[in-house]
Amino acid sequence: MAPPKIEINSYGEPSVFGLVFGQATLQHSVAVWDIWLGLSERLLDGRPQGGVKALCYHRALKFLRKANSLVFKVDLHCHSTASDGLLPAAEVARRALQNGVELFSLTDHDDLGGLSAARSVVNEAGAGFVTGVEVSIEWGGLQIHVLGFNFDAEDAALNAGLASIRSGRVNRAQRMAAELEKVGIPGCFEGAMRYAENPNLISRSHFARYLVEIGVCEDVRSVFESYIVPGKPGYVDHRWATLEESVNWITGAGGVASVAHPGRYKLTKSEMRRFLDEFKSVGGRAIEVVSGSHSAENVAVFSRIAREFSFMASCGSDYHGPGESYMELGALAPLPSDLVPVWKAF
Ligand SMILES: [Zn+2]
Numbered sequence: 001m002a003p004p005k006i007e008i009n010s011y012g013e014p015s016v017f018g019l020v021f022g023q024a025t026l027q028h029s030v031a032v033w034d035i036w037l038g039l040s041e042r043l044l045d046g047r048p049q050g051g052v053k054a055l056c057y058h059r060a061l062k063f064l065r066k067a068n069s070l071v072f073k074v075d076l077h078c079h080s081t082a083s084d085g086l087l088p089a090a091e092v093a094r095r096a097l098q099n100g101v102e103l104f105s106l107t108d109h110d111d112l113g114g115l116s117a118a119r120s121v122v123n124e125a126g127a128g129f130v131t132g133v134e135v136s137i138e139w140g141g142l143q144i145h146v147l148g149f150n151f152d153a154e155d156a157a158l159n160a161g162l163a164s165i166r167s168g169r170v171n172r173a174q175r176m177a178a179e180l181e182k183v184g185i186p187g188c189f190e191g192a193m194r195y196a197e198n199p200n201l202i203s204r205s206h207f208a209r210y211l212v213e214i215g216v217c218e219d220v221r222s223v224f225e226s227y228i229v230p231g232k233p234g235y236v237d238h239r240w241a242t243l244e245e246s247v248n249w250i251t252g253a254g255g256v257a258s259v260a261h262p263g264r265y266k267l268t269k270s271e272m273r274r275f276l277d278e279f280k281s282v283g284g285r286a287i288e289v290v291s292g293s294h295s296a297e298n299v300a301v302f303s304r305i306a307r308e309f310s311f312m313a314s315c316g317s318d319y320h321g322p323g324e325s326y327m328e329l330g331a332l333a334p335l336p337s338d339l340v341p342v343w344k345a346f
């Protein structure tokens with residue numbers, strides 16, 4: 001039978017019989033068609049003609065998900081008001097589903113408070129939900145983020161570890177405000193707190209929003225160039241978790257640890273390798289290859305690294321809210337097809 005007509009919908013996505021293949025390329029869609037035909041013939045005992053039409057899309061999709069991870073729309077990195085996102089967890093999950101995400105993880109900074117609300121929304125829609133968190137650690141004087149996936153959210157050691165990171169945040173915020181006052185910007189603690197739905201998760205993003213509000217900077221991105229980063233006004237040191245602690249908390253709770261947006265850290269090539277060696281030696285198994293804050297070059301570099309270190313690959317938009325993100329939920333390019341996606345381990 002000839003392949004079906006592949007149509008391009010208004011989002012530029014290829015679709016066959018109305019079944020959208022997300023960011024997959026046309027070539028992938030043709031491969032999917034082969035699988036689909038094979039499936040329909042098997043299900044319907046050699047009645048391919050009628051079979052294809054009769055095949056339930058959902059049933060086909062379920063099979064296709066297993067057979068070809070490329071047709072699967074995944075977003076495993078985003079934030080809600082449980083940390084520094086702008087939308088409540090349930091709304092973030094709904095938005096992801098509206099954008100066609102089929103496997104979703106909410107990864108708030110150092111807090112699991114949004115997981116159950118997000119999980120109910122995703123489960124109700126019949127999509128896949130994965131527990132997630134983004135742990136703030138310090139390594140070599142830099143703040144680095146380690147993602148955790150698919151862990152037991154009730155695990156006592158993980159919860160205690162995250163609580164220990166959170167408890168330092170309010171104190172850090174007060175010290176940041178004192179530093180900003182020294183350069184003539186008063187009232188930042190109260191101002192930033194107004195943006196923090198969860199006061200224990202007060203973060204630099206909340207300060208950034210306040211600095212934009214009072215006209216110190218034009219947008220959040222420029223705040224992170226001129227303020228509250230090392231060497232600039234308003235930055236203070238803070239003791240975060242260590243690399244080993246963060247990975248132990250995640251793996252101890254049955255999860256998988258992945259390095260978040262590795263392209264964002266100011267590490268030399270050799271420092272990056274040292275970091276990844278150490279990450280692997282303490283039990284880290286994945287790296288975020290496709291990220292809202294990665295360039296195409298970053299994707300190529302970290303794909304190579306994933307192959308070399310035998311890391312699985314994760315992907316996520318790092319969505320924080322409307323108007324504040326590099327990328328919309330679910331709007332990710334597919335992972336390079338030869339990499340092992342992290343969800344193989346879920
Ligand atoms: Zn991050």
Ligand SMILES: [Zn+2]
Nearest residue numbers: 077079134318
């Ligand atoms: Zn993030």
